[in-house]
Every structure is written in structure tokens, then in C-alpha cells.
Amino acid sequence: MLVWASMADNPLLPFGDAMRIQAKSASWVFVLMGLELLRQVHFFLSERWARYRWTR
Numbered sequence: 001m002l003v004w005a006s007m008a009d010n011p012l013l014p015f016g017d018a019m020r021i022q023a024k025s026a027s028w029v030f031v032l033m034g035l036e037l038l039r040q041v042h043f044f045l046s047e048r049w050a051r052y053r054w055t056r
Helices: 002-009 015-025 028-048
Strands: none
Touching: 002 015
């Protein structure tokens, strides 16, 4: 969405350049993606492995 918005603001901006600009200026998106990946791994392990959710 951020890449498309930057391309809409500047019609001469190619897709690759828009991707590079957003990767540098919106690095917080990668942090959120990493956190979401960690959350998904947690749910996957809790569903598949009984000892993972073992409590005392």
C-alpha cells in the first residue's frame, strides 16, 4: 500500500525505486512483519506440540 501510494504521488517513479524508498523510510513495517511471524510460529507450535503449552 505504501509503495502504491508513493507511485500515485509521482507517476514517473518506477516500482523498484518506490520499493527501495519505502524499505528505507518505513522500516517499522518490517518490525511489525517480524512480530507477526513470531506470533504465527507461537500459534503453530501451541496447536501441534502438546509439550509447548504444558503448564505446571
